[in-house]
Amino acid sequence: MKTSKFLLGFFTLTILLVGCAADDTADVIINQEGGNPTNPTTPDSNEIGGTLSEDLTLTTGTEYKLTSALIVPEGFTLNIEPGAVIRATTGADVYVAVMQGGKIMAEGTSTNPIVFTSDSATPNPGDWGGLIVLGKAPINSVTGGDATSTSEIGGLPYGGSAADDNSGILKYLRIEYSGGAADASSENNGFSFYGVGNGTTIEYIQAFEGKDDGVEFFGGTVNASFVSVIGAQDDSIDWTEGFTGTLTNVYVEHRQAHDKGIEGDGFNTDIGNNSDPLFWSAPTINNITINGNGSSNENEAIRLRAGTRALFTNVLLSGFAEGFDLDSDGADSPTGQGVLDGDTGVTNISFDDVTVNLKNDTGDTFGEAEFFTGIGNGTGADYSSWNGGWTRN
């Protein structure tokens, strides 16, 4: 506050003296000793970031330092070779975004995966943003055609009518310590798939110790298989806005801080289901294991709401107060109707240390007998058969 401002008025000065509350605010003094405590070792010469104006290839065995948002615009490709390590400096505005029409070709191998991680010597969840892929596949927050929505992070357009849109390949790729807050009420995820089409290949991906969701699908048709999410502090798998892909072989493991194993919404409840013809999120999930922290901790493995449909086959849930919790939020969110129509249900499931198998808050009448088929027959994702070499634990 500058004193000169007070001279502008006539009576300010006296009132200020009378009206001031006592102040006992201590000064903040920052003592920085012994160099930079969290300074990493990545050489600055391999800095990446900014909007690509030509294709970029990150090569095998090289460490890169991501210092700002790396944007892959339409017509350009980000190639990442096996074993490339990308270390992000801290900040929620440090992320990689592949825009509509751009491509990421990231093919690691089981013994030489591609790793995105924090550049900090003492990494923490939320250190940086994460990977964002935006495609042209249908979303139900807009009314068809080429209408687009804007991504929660980065404010980039997504959605369209190309169900077979191809954003590239993600294979044997691990993301660590992502999920920094983008603003005061939204966070980055590990993987954010916005309207990604099923021409895209997603196999063998892991989100490790992220601050928000592990993998989130905002509409789109993309299929993903061999998905591992460990220690996500929010929902491990999240879908909304009319996601209709298939997830096969999914392993979720909660650590100390967590929210749901799966949180599925039929549409974006902030703007409504504006699709015409109307459709809801309706993914298919085959072979999934979700390991919680024990039934004594209040928590749910799978929450389905806002009209989503979902067909599960071969599910193994361990250590939850509730297995499935289904909500309908009103006439526009007919989650229960999906069950009655046979669009939502579970075939072959096992519960281990789960107090309530099914909590039906939809208002529609159905019970475990209608919702589950083959209780006790679920074996889950058989994680150990495909996690070797490329995942972290």
Next chain:
Amino acid sequence: MRKLLIGLLLLATAQITAQETGSIVGKLTDTDFNNDPLAFANILIEGTTKGTTSDFDGLYEIANLDPGTYTVVYSFLGYETITKADVVVEAGKSTTVDVGLSAAAGVELEEFVGTGTTKKESEAALLLDQKNATIVKESIGAQELSFKGISDAAAAVNKISGVSKQEGGGNVYVRGLGDRYLNTTYNGLPVPSNNIEKKNIDLNLFSSDVIQNVGVSKTHAANFYGDFAAGNVDITAKEHTGDFFLDVDLGTTVNTNAVGTDFVKSEGTGYFGFYNRYRNNPYAVLLSHGVDAISSEGNTGVSGSFASGKSWNIGDASRLSVFATASFGNSFEFREGPAVDYTTVEKKRFPNSEQYEYGRNTTAMANIVYRINDKHKVKYNSLFINDATDEVSYFGTKGLGSNRDAILDTDRGFYQSNVQFSQDMIFVNQLLGTSTLSEKLKLDWGVGYNNVLARQPDRKRISVERYDLELDNDESTNGFFFSNIAYDNQRYFQDIEDSELNARINLSYDISEKLKFNFGYNGRSKQRTFENIRYGYDFIQPNTPVGDVRNLDGVFTQENLGTVFNTVVFNGLDPQNGLGNTNLPGRFENTYEGNLNVHAFYTDAVYKISDKLSFVPGIRLEKFNQDITYDVINLPATDPGARDASEFFILPSLNVKYALNEDQNLRFSFSSTVSNPEFKEVAPFVYEDVTQRIGGNPNLLNDPAFSRIYNVDIKYEWFMKPSELLSVAAFAKAINDPVNLVVANDATGTQRFFRTGDQAQVLGFEFEVRKALITDADEQSVLSTGINATYTYTKQDLKGSNGVFSTTFDRESDQLQGASPLLLNADLSYRPTFGSYKPVANLVFSYFSDRIDALGSGQLGNIIEKAVPTLDFVWKNNINEKMELNASFKNLLNPTIERVREVEGGDVTLSSFKRGLNIGFQFKYKF
């Protein structure tokens, strides 16, 4: 002033007829106002009951006088009384006596009603102003403000037809068009807003003590800024021209909701609404001070003010007048009721919430008027306002709150608190002048410099889940801090500074009695800087237990920093060199800087074709430039971070007045105007409230960078008597590319500003009557009433929009946001006389019907602000000439203030509360 000069032009010659008897005729003029006609002055034949009052044009006639010699007394409220002896009346003849009155000399104090009264304040004089004006303008003066016990400018304009006020805020709607379509000026110069969310200053901030009159112009004229759609509110500062006076008053107000509560406020705010930690780094404030609200200074409002003025004659022609006033008041309001965040689903529900609002308002104004002679006058005016509000809100107080994104239990026990303080300081300094250069040339000018410091320091927000466990009888169970995102528990600091230099100059040139020209310039150069920072409390362990939710200072201590919680900030000081975003101060989260430059030349002609018909064609050439530079979190990396728009507007206007007879006018008006986006609409910064998020959209400055507006008005008015009026009006407007606040298509539910369609249409009818129901022997009204009603039909087409942000609609058209189809204002005024005891009692009613508060996009329904009726009773008692004891009973109906979301199959209530009655007493002493 200009209006009165026009009035002079329109002067009609009185027809005098007298046969057996004679008459005295003449014209009264105001020697303090360039010898303008002086209306409603009293003329009395001494020793008789024969008398009259001068008419709008200052003319008078006392007819049917027997031939003889008379003494005539001329008097006017606050003016000198002049006695003319030896006036000879002859049979069949008229004796002409023209008299000039001045407030300069011989003022008799007993005649004062209120303080510093001048003729411009009386209701009748303002009606005269309205009658003679060549544009549609309605005003309320200090006298009426005083009579009706109106406390501030917001309540004042609410008495004007087609104007309504938003309950619990200073938002004013004119003909259903809200904030962005209005302008507010002070002495004809722009005055800044005190609130980032608004374009117009909160009219509640102008207490009646500083107002000479407040007028609303609903049609455009060339001298108004082109950014005009619904109206221009002009507040004229009070000035004093008479002898020394000093008035002091003290009062108290009780709010029936607040009176029984343990009222709370932010820690660290002073009694007078100041806060002295601005100079400290926010992080130092966070470390040194806790988050809990503390007890406020009682729960009963007090107020006090003084006003004083004095004039000195300097030589024969000059006079120096000084007027100063200062007032302080505080207010307490307690609200309780449900608060809900509902989009297409119920996101958060708090069946019980409590809100404590503690306001403090200090206003100080001083002006010095130097009348050099009867041709030249200069005035310096300085205004300071400090408006401070403590607001403490507790949501989910009974453990019944729910949040669909809660982690532990989505159905119960969600609780949030918000403790905030905002302080707005406004400094206005103006130099104004009028000069009569010659018989034909008159100059009217003003220069102003404004500053606003609007701050919201240290807003604290706490989120808790399973609060129901804290309230149950089991002491072993407790609630937990909700920490989905680090910023669920946060401290927030925001700072806005505006400065503006503005000027106006008007040269009027009288070519003949029939033709007059105005040439003028007005311009403004405004700058805004905005910065904010926010710290989140990131709990290290999940499910950190909470004790008493109103006693958390013991949790957020320096000792617990790094062990129980970490602080996080968006932008670390220097992350590359180890100064990251955790447990350290940070850099600003969002900043922006905006510049607005408007310069315009205009000319208009007042062309009086006949006694009855006058035309005022005008044209305005306006250069508009706005730029904004921003550094805001979570924007596309591809955004340039700045926008710039320049436009050149040619804005024609035409006002036509046809006098059907001396008392009745027919008016027609056409104008083309524009609407420009505000800084807050353009800056993509997002303000996060507890239940909503609002951000700007820089694409509003893309092509087109403005809305083109066409306005047509037709009005009939009949001035039945002084203080009596009947008027009927119709108006139509077309607003191209209108801007609305709607939810953008993103995953966060943020509302942003979009050009949501090609055109909005507004069509409306106004009706107004002011009538004396009972008058006494002196033709003074004892019981009078005023009623005005406005019906407005609005329709805008809707289309989706793509850009940095996008939105869609599920319907083709809707009503305009903020437009109530029906507005109604009425008052009943009782002013009896019992000897020297002259009490005034007023009953004032206002009503607006349901209106759209926020337009729904996508599948969302509109948010509706439900209809509110308001009834106030004000009673003024003069005990004797020096003392007044006044009482007011406001919000007698105590209606439910409700906002709902329109949802198929029934509305969902978002908030609902009652404000309680405000009962006030005031003692006033005139020295």
